[in-house]
Amino acid sequence: AGTTSVGESVEYEIVGIDPGAGIMKATSSAIEEYGLEDWTLVEGSGAAMTAALKKAYDKEEPIIVTGWTPHWKFAKYDLKYLEDPKGIFGGEENIHSIARLGLKDDLPGVYTVLNNFFWTADDMNTVMSDIQEGTKPEEAAAKWVEENTEKVAEWTDGAEKGNGEEVKLAYVAWDSEIASTNVIANVLKDLGYKVSMSQVEAGPMWTGVADGSVDAHIAGWLPVTHADYVKEFEGKFEDLGANLEGTKIGLVVPSYMEIDSIEDLK
Numbered sequence: 001a002g003t004t005s006v007g008e009s010v011e012y013e014i015v016g017i018d019p020g021a022g023i024m025k026a027t028s029s030a031i032e033e034y035g036l037e038d039w040t041l042v043e044g045s046g047a048a049m050t051a052a053l054k055k056a057y058d059k060e061e062p063i064i065v066t067g068w069t070p071h072w073k074f075a076k077y078d079l080k081y082l083e084d085p086k087g088i089f090g091g092e093e094n095i096h097s098i099a100r101l102g103l104k105d106d107l108p109g110v111y112t113v114l115n116n117f118f119w120t121a122d123d124m125n126t127v128m129s130d131i132q133e134g135t136k137p138e139e140a141a142a143k144w145v146e147e148n149t150e151k152v153a154e155w156t157d158g159a160e161k162g163n164g165e166e167v168k169l170a171y172v173a174w175d176s177e178i179a180s181t182n183v184i185a186n187v188l189k190d191l192g193y194k195v196s197m198s199q200v201e202a203g204p205m206w207t208g209v210a211d212g213s214v215d216a217h218i219a220g221w222l223p224v225t226h227a228d229y230v231k232e233f234e235g236k237f238e239d240l241g242a243n244l245e246g247t248k249i250g251l252v253v254p255s256y257m258e259i260d261s262i263e264d265l266k
């Protein structure tokens with residue numbers, strides 16, 4: 001029998017995540033733009049994607065996943081992004097902090113912390129890796145905050161302390177945002193606020209900030225990945241700018257696979 005094509009080797013499936021993620025829309029347009037009509041994008045979740053990646057990687061089997069940086073998978077496995085000559089997945093991006101209108105007047109201390117919040121991929125990876133190795137997210141966050149008092153002091157500089165006021169954060173269960181949202185929740189709790197974190201899909205996360213039922217999220221992958229949400233909710237949120245710089249999204253495969261470009265999937 002002849003050699004199996006990469007498509008046959010993965011049953012023409014790309015393992016995706018939750019349907020509202022921008023990377024899913026980007027992957028659907030990549031399937032179209034690169035003429036991959038035989039291929040299907042499998043919807044699921046961040047956790048299901050990393051479970052499928054582990055299963056294939058441990059048996060050195062082929063797999064193609066929707067991937068992003070920062071993420072612990074690059075420290076754990078030898079992976080590579082498939083080249084994207086048509087630039088469908090965009091270039092280097094940032095993660096923005098997004099606040100509801102009126103937050104600055106209602107909870108100035110919370111607004112100050114969110115406005116000052118800025119950390120690096122290394123910081124996020126430290127928390128993400130601890131969580132991936134079994135530490136509870138709130139414990140991994142507390143540990144990072146204790147070990148990074150100087151950086152946290154920059155965030156809380158000038159911030160009014162809380163007196164038990166409720167703060168509602170929303171996030172999507174992407175490993176990156178589980179890490180960041182638990183860290184910010186820890187910092188705000190230490191400052192005296194009562195913080196609730198709701199885990200939702202990307203659509204409801206942006207909707208919550210726009211309709212004011214959520215105070216903020218720190219998961220705005222911009223300018224390209226969440227461009228549709230920015231357009232949909234134009235004028236109904238305040239973009240506090242980047243809290244992390246140098247992100248990337250794309251199709252990711254184990255380095256043991258011979259393919260190097262999305263073009264090779266044809």
Ligand SMILES: C[SH](C)CC(=O)O
Pocket residue numbers: 017020021022023024068174176202221225226249
């Ligand atoms: C999955 S990335 C963390 C963000 C996105 O694709 O919406």
